[in-house]
Amino acid sequence: MMNRFRKWLYKPKRSDPQLLARFYYADEELNQVAAELDSLDGRKDPQRCTLLVSQFRSCQDNVLNIINQIMDECIPQDRAPRDFCVKFPEEIRHDNLAGQLWFGAECLAAGSIIMNRELESMAMRPLAKELTRSLEDVRGALRDQALRDLNTYTEKMREALRHFDVLFAEFELSYVSAMVPVKSPREYYVQQEVIVLFCETVERALDFGYLTQDMIDDYEPALMFSIPRLAIVCGLVVYADGPLNLDRKVEDMSELFRPFHTLLRKI
Structure with missing residues (x-):
C-alpha cells in the first residue's frame, strides 16, 4: 500500500x-x-x-x-x-x-x-x-x-x-x-601484416616505375590484378619473413593465402 x-x-x-x-x-x-x-x-x-x-x-x-x-x-x-x-x-x-x-x-x-x-x-x-x-x-x-x-x-x-x-x-x-566468427588477436596481427605487404608493394612498384600515381588516382582497373600479383612476388622474394613466409605452419598464414600454400611453394 x-x-x-x-x-x-x-x-x-x-x-x-x-x-x-x-x-x-x-x-x-x-x-x-x-x-x-x-x-x-x-x-x-x-x-x-x-x-x-x-x-x-x-x-x-x-x-x-x-x-x-x-x-x-x-x-x-x-x-x-x-x-x-x-x-x-x-x-x-x-x-x-x-x-x-x-x-x-x-x-x-x-x-x-x-x-x-x-x-x-x-x-x-x-x-x-x-x-x-x-x-x-x-x-x-x-x-x-x-x-x-x-x-x-x-x-x-x-x-x-x-x-x-x-x-x-x-x-x-x-x-x-x-x-559469428570473431578474429583472434593473432589473426588481426596477420591481417595487418598483409596490409603492410600490399602497401610496401605499391611503394616499391611506384619507385621502380611498374605503376604510376595517375594509375592509382584514376583507379585503373588493371591494378586489381597487378597489385595482388606483385604483392605475392614481393612477399615471397623481398619480404620472405613476412606474411608469405612458407616456413610457417599453414594455420599461421593469413586466411587469404592459406588455401594456396602448396601453389605458393611451386612459385
Whole structure:
C-alpha cells in the first residue's frame, strides 16, 4: 500500500527529460508489453503475438539505451572495456545489438539452445542467468531512485551498474563469438601484416616505375590484378619473413593465402 502511495505521490512527469524519469516510463512500457505477452495465447492470435514480440524487443532496446546513458553519466570512469567490439563483423555492430543480447540472455537463462549451438549455449547459461539477475537488480534500483530523487545516483545504484556493465560486456563477447566468427588477436596481427605487404608493394612498384600515381588516382582497373600479383612476388622474394613466409605452419598464414600454400611453394 505504501509503495503504491509513494508511486502515486512521487512518480516523475512523463515530459521530464531527465534520464531516471525517461527510464521509469521506458521500463513501465516494457513491463506492460511483457504482461500482455505473457497473457496472450500465441496459437490463437499469432499476428498479435508477432507484433508484441517486436514491441517487446523495441522496448528492451529503449531501456538498455537509457541505462547505457545513465552509466555514461554516473560511472564514466568505471565502464567495462569494450575494445573487443572492433573485432565484430560490420553487420553485427548495430544499434539494437544490446536488445538482442538481452533477449538472448533471457532465452539462455530459461534453458533454450541458441541457433543449434548446444555446447556454446550450455557454457553461456550460467553467465546469462547472472546477467539477467543483475539487470533486474539494476532496473529495480533505478525505478526506486526515480521515485525518490531524479538528481541523485546513490552508491548502491553505481555498484549495481558497475556489476551489470561487466557482466554485459562479458556476455556480449561470448554470445557474439558463438554466433559469428570473431578474429583472434593473432589473426588481426596477420591481417595487418598483409596490409603492410600490399602497401610496401605499391611503394616499391611506384619507385621502380611498374605503376604510376595517375594509375592509382584514376583507379585503373588493371591494378586489381597487378597489385595482388606483385604483392605475392614481393612477399615471397623481398619480404620472405613476412606474411608469405612458407616456413610457417599453414594455420599461421593469413586466411587469404592459406588455401594456396602448396601453389605458393611451386612459385
